[in-house]
Amino acid sequence: xxxxxxxxxxxxxxxxxxxxxxxxxSYGGTVNLFWYVQYPGQHLQLLLKYFSxxxxxxxxxxxxxxxxxxxxxFNLRKPSVQxxxxxxxxxxxNTGGFKTIFGAGTRLFVKA
Amino acid sequence: SAVxxxxxxxxxxxxxxxxxxxxxxxxxxxxxxxxxxQPGQSLTLIATANQGSEATYESGFVIDKFPISRPNLTFxxxxxxxxxxxxxxIYLCSVYTEAYEQYFGPGTRLTVT
Numbered sequence: 001x002x003x004x005x006x007x008x009x010x011x012x013x014x015x016x017x018x019x020x021x022x023x024x025x026s027y028g029g030t031v032n033l034f035w036y037v038q039y040p041g042q043h044l045q046l047l048l049k050y051f052s053x054x055x056x057x058x059x060x061x062x063x064x065x066x067x068x069x070x071x072x073x074f075n076l077r078k079p080s081v082q083x084x085x086x087x088x089x090x091x092x093x094n095t096g097g098f099k100t101i102f103g104a105g106t107r108l109f110v111k112a
Numbered sequence: 113s114a115v116x117x118x119x120x121x122x123x124x125x126x127x128x129x130x131x132x133x134x135x136x137x138x139x140x141x142x143x144x145x146x147x148x149x150q151p152g153q154s155l156t157l158i159a160t161a162n163q164g165s166e167a168t169y170e171s172g173f174v175i176d177k178f179p180i181s182r183p184n185l186t187f188x189x190x191x192x193x194x195x196x197x198x199x200x201x202i203y204l205c206s207v208y209t210e211a212y213e214q215y216f217g218p219g220t221r222l223t224v225t
Binding site: 004009032034036042043044045046049051090092094098099100102103104105 | 116143145152153154155157160204208211212213214215216217218219
Protein backbone atom coordinates (compact mmCIF):
# COMPACT_ATOMS: atom_id res chain seq x y z
CA UNK A 1 0.00 0.00 0.00
CA UNK A 2 1.09 3.54 -0.65
CA UNK A 3 2.43 5.35 2.39
CA UNK A 4 4.23 8.49 3.46
CA UNK A 5 6.77 8.48 6.28
CA UNK A 6 7.97 11.52 8.14
CA UNK A 7 11.09 10.80 10.08
CA UNK A 8 10.59 13.03 13.07
CA UNK A 9 7.44 13.56 15.07
CA UNK A 10 8.86 16.37 17.18
CA UNK A 11 11.71 18.76 16.47
CA UNK A 12 12.96 21.51 18.74
CA UNK A 13 15.34 24.13 17.36
CA UNK A 14 16.71 27.46 18.42
CA UNK A 15 16.15 30.48 16.24
CA UNK A 16 18.62 30.77 13.34
CA UNK A 17 19.25 27.02 13.32
CA UNK A 18 18.87 25.16 10.06
CA UNK A 19 15.94 22.86 9.52
CA UNK A 20 15.55 19.67 7.54
CA UNK A 21 12.43 17.52 7.85
CA UNK A 22 12.55 14.15 6.19
CA UNK A 23 9.78 12.66 4.07
CA UNK A 24 9.79 9.37 2.19
CA UNK A 25 7.00 7.79 0.23
CA SER A 26 6.29 4.39 -1.22
CA TYR A 27 4.95 4.55 -4.76
CA GLY A 28 6.73 3.65 -7.96
CA GLY A 29 4.86 5.84 -10.41
CA THR A 30 4.52 9.53 -11.10
CA VAL A 31 3.74 11.61 -8.03
CA ASN A 32 2.80 15.11 -7.09
CA LEU A 33 4.41 16.12 -3.80
CA PHE A 34 3.35 18.65 -1.21
CA TRP A 35 4.27 20.09 2.12
CA TYR A 36 1.45 21.56 4.16
CA VAL A 37 1.82 23.58 7.34
CA GLN A 38 -0.54 24.22 10.21
CA TYR A 39 0.35 27.16 12.42
CA PRO A 40 -1.15 27.19 15.91
CA GLY A 41 -4.83 27.97 15.70
CA GLN A 42 -4.87 28.17 11.92
CA HIS A 43 -5.96 26.06 8.96
CA LEU A 44 -3.75 23.61 7.18
CA GLN A 45 -2.25 25.48 4.25
CA LEU A 46 0.02 24.71 1.33
CA LEU A 47 3.70 25.46 1.92
CA LEU A 48 5.12 24.23 -1.38
CA LYS A 49 4.58 21.68 -4.12
CA TYR A 50 6.41 19.68 -6.76
CA PHE A 51 4.85 18.42 -9.97
CA SER A 52 7.68 18.24 -12.49
CA UNK A 53 10.81 20.00 -13.65
CA UNK A 54 13.42 21.37 -11.28
CA UNK A 55 13.51 18.99 -8.31
CA UNK A 56 14.37 21.85 -5.97
CA UNK A 57 11.22 23.81 -5.27
CA UNK A 58 10.79 26.95 -3.27
CA UNK A 59 7.78 27.81 -1.19
CA UNK A 60 6.60 30.55 1.07
CA UNK A 61 8.55 31.99 3.98
CA UNK A 62 11.94 30.81 2.76
CA UNK A 63 11.17 27.09 2.75
CA UNK A 64 12.40 24.78 0.03
CA UNK A 65 12.18 21.08 -0.68
CA UNK A 66 14.16 18.72 -2.86
CA UNK A 67 12.66 15.79 -4.72
CA UNK A 68 15.10 12.90 -5.04
CA UNK A 69 13.37 10.33 -7.18
CA UNK A 70 15.91 7.57 -6.58
CA UNK A 71 15.37 7.88 -2.85
CA UNK A 72 11.60 8.44 -2.98
CA UNK A 73 12.20 11.47 -0.80
CA PHE A 74 10.94 15.02 -0.58
CA ASN A 75 12.72 16.65 2.33
CA LEU A 76 11.82 20.10 3.55
CA ARG A 77 14.54 22.61 4.40
CA LYS A 78 15.01 26.10 5.70
CA PRO A 79 18.47 27.61 6.30
CA SER A 80 17.50 29.69 9.32
CA VAL A 81 14.29 29.15 11.26
CA GLN A 82 12.34 31.79 13.12
CA UNK A 83 10.12 31.56 16.16
CA UNK A 84 7.15 32.11 13.82
CA UNK A 85 7.95 28.81 12.06
CA UNK A 86 6.63 26.94 15.07
CA UNK A 87 3.94 24.74 13.52
CA UNK A 88 3.08 21.24 12.43
CA UNK A 89 4.34 20.20 9.01
CA UNK A 90 2.76 17.51 6.85
CA UNK A 91 4.26 15.85 3.82
CA UNK A 92 1.71 14.64 1.28
CA UNK A 93 1.80 12.60 -1.91
CA ASN A 94 -0.76 12.61 -4.68
CA THR A 95 -0.57 9.71 -7.11
CA GLY A 96 -3.20 11.02 -9.49
CA GLY A 97 -6.87 11.73 -9.08
CA PHE A 98 -8.21 13.03 -5.81
CA LYS A 99 -6.34 10.70 -3.50
CA THR A 100 -3.65 12.35 -1.43
CA ILE A 101 -1.81 10.45 1.27
CA PHE A 102 -0.49 12.41 4.23
CA GLY A 103 2.38 11.70 6.55
CA ALA A 104 1.85 11.71 10.30
CA GLY A 105 3.20 15.23 10.67
CA THR A 106 6.19 16.78 12.39
CA ARG A 107 5.70 19.25 15.19
CA LEU A 108 8.37 21.93 15.07
CA PHE A 109 9.00 24.15 18.05
CA VAL A 110 11.42 27.02 17.62
CA LYS A 111 12.84 28.54 20.77
CA ALA A 112 13.19 32.31 20.71
CA SER B 113 -8.14 29.47 -3.82
CA ALA B 114 -11.03 28.52 -1.57
CA VAL B 115 -12.22 29.64 1.82
CA UNK B 116 -13.84 26.94 3.90
CA UNK B 117 -15.75 27.30 7.14
CA UNK B 118 -16.88 24.59 9.49
CA UNK B 119 -19.40 24.44 12.31
CA UNK B 120 -19.08 23.69 15.14
CA UNK B 121 -15.43 24.41 15.82
CA UNK B 122 -15.48 22.03 18.75
CA UNK B 123 -17.91 19.99 20.78
CA UNK B 124 -18.00 17.61 23.69
CA UNK B 125 -20.55 14.85 23.24
CA UNK B 126 -21.77 11.91 25.21
CA UNK B 127 -21.29 8.34 24.13
CA UNK B 128 -24.13 7.07 21.95
CA UNK B 129 -25.19 10.45 20.60
CA UNK B 130 -24.65 11.90 17.13
CA UNK B 131 -23.07 15.12 15.90
CA UNK B 132 -23.51 16.78 12.54
CA UNK B 133 -20.63 18.88 11.23
CA UNK B 134 -21.26 21.49 8.57
CA UNK B 135 -18.85 22.59 5.87
CA UNK B 136 -19.35 25.66 3.70
CA UNK B 137 -17.13 26.63 0.74
CA UNK B 138 -17.03 30.09 -0.81
CA UNK B 139 -17.09 28.73 -4.36
CA UNK B 140 -18.80 25.92 -6.21
CA UNK B 141 -16.90 22.65 -6.20
CA UNK B 142 -17.78 19.26 -7.58
CA UNK B 143 -16.24 17.21 -4.83
CA UNK B 144 -15.75 17.81 -1.14
CA UNK B 145 -13.68 15.61 1.11
CA UNK B 146 -13.95 14.68 4.76
CA UNK B 147 -10.88 13.74 6.78
CA UNK B 148 -10.25 12.58 10.31
CA UNK B 149 -7.13 13.56 12.18
CA GLN B 150 -6.62 11.57 15.35
CA PRO B 151 -4.17 12.73 17.98
CA GLY B 152 -0.59 12.19 16.83
CA GLN B 153 -1.67 10.63 13.57
CA SER B 154 -1.96 11.55 9.96
CA LEU B 155 -5.00 12.83 8.12
CA THR B 156 -7.20 9.93 7.04
CA LEU B 157 -9.73 10.32 4.28
CA ILE B 158 -13.21 9.28 5.40
CA ALA B 159 -15.21 9.89 2.26
CA THR B 160 -15.70 11.95 -0.86
CA ALA B 161 -18.94 13.87 -1.15
CA ASN B 162 -20.22 14.41 -4.67
CA GLN B 163 -23.12 16.69 -5.38
CA GLY B 164 -26.06 14.73 -6.73
CA SER B 165 -24.79 11.26 -5.88
CA GLU B 166 -23.98 9.04 -2.93
CA ALA B 167 -20.77 9.70 -1.07
CA THR B 168 -17.84 7.37 -1.68
CA TYR B 169 -16.38 5.91 1.51
CA GLU B 170 -12.84 4.75 2.13
CA SER B 171 -11.99 1.38 3.55
CA GLY B 172 -12.88 1.23 7.22
CA PHE B 173 -15.60 3.88 7.05
CA VAL B 174 -19.27 3.15 6.47
CA ILE B 175 -22.30 5.21 5.66
CA ASP B 176 -24.25 4.11 8.74
CA LYS B 177 -21.55 5.50 11.00
CA PHE B 178 -20.64 8.60 8.94
CA PRO B 179 -23.62 9.65 6.83
CA ILE B 180 -22.85 12.54 4.50
CA SER B 181 -25.11 15.00 2.76
CA ARG B 182 -24.23 17.18 -0.22
CA PRO B 183 -27.31 19.24 -1.07
CA ASN B 184 -25.51 21.75 -3.33
CA LEU B 185 -22.12 22.68 -4.75
CA THR B 186 -20.98 24.74 -1.77
CA PHE B 187 -22.17 22.80 1.26
CA UNK B 188 -21.80 19.41 2.89
CA UNK B 189 -22.45 17.80 6.25
CA UNK B 190 -20.82 14.87 7.99
CA UNK B 191 -22.61 13.14 10.83
CA UNK B 192 -20.73 11.07 13.37
CA UNK B 193 -23.32 8.60 14.63
CA UNK B 194 -23.59 6.57 17.80
CA UNK B 195 -20.37 8.05 19.04
CA UNK B 196 -17.80 6.33 21.20
CA UNK B 197 -14.61 7.73 22.77
CA UNK B 198 -12.67 6.31 19.81
CA UNK B 199 -14.41 8.87 17.60
CA UNK B 200 -12.68 11.69 19.47
CA UNK B 201 -10.74 13.42 16.75
CA ILE B 202 -10.49 16.49 14.57
CA TYR B 203 -12.73 16.32 11.51
CA LEU B 204 -11.67 18.34 8.49
CA CYS B 205 -13.45 19.35 5.34
CA SER B 206 -11.36 19.87 2.21
CA VAL B 207 -11.64 20.76 -1.46
CA TYR B 208 -9.19 20.56 -4.33
CA THR B 209 -8.39 23.32 -6.72
CA GLU B 210 -6.44 22.89 -9.93
CA ALA B 211 -3.32 20.73 -9.80
CA TYR B 212 -4.49 18.75 -6.80
CA GLU B 213 -3.75 21.47 -4.27
CA GLN B 214 -6.00 21.17 -1.27
CA TYR B 215 -7.70 23.75 0.88
CA PHE B 216 -8.87 22.78 4.32
CA GLY B 217 -11.44 24.03 6.76
CA PRO B 218 -10.44 24.95 10.30
CA GLY B 219 -11.57 21.59 11.61
CA THR B 220 -14.06 20.43 14.20
CA ARG B 221 -12.52 19.13 17.39
CA LEU B 222 -14.76 16.41 18.78
CA THR B 223 -14.42 14.92 22.24
CA VAL B 224 -16.61 11.99 23.18
CA THR B 225 -17.03 11.24 26.87
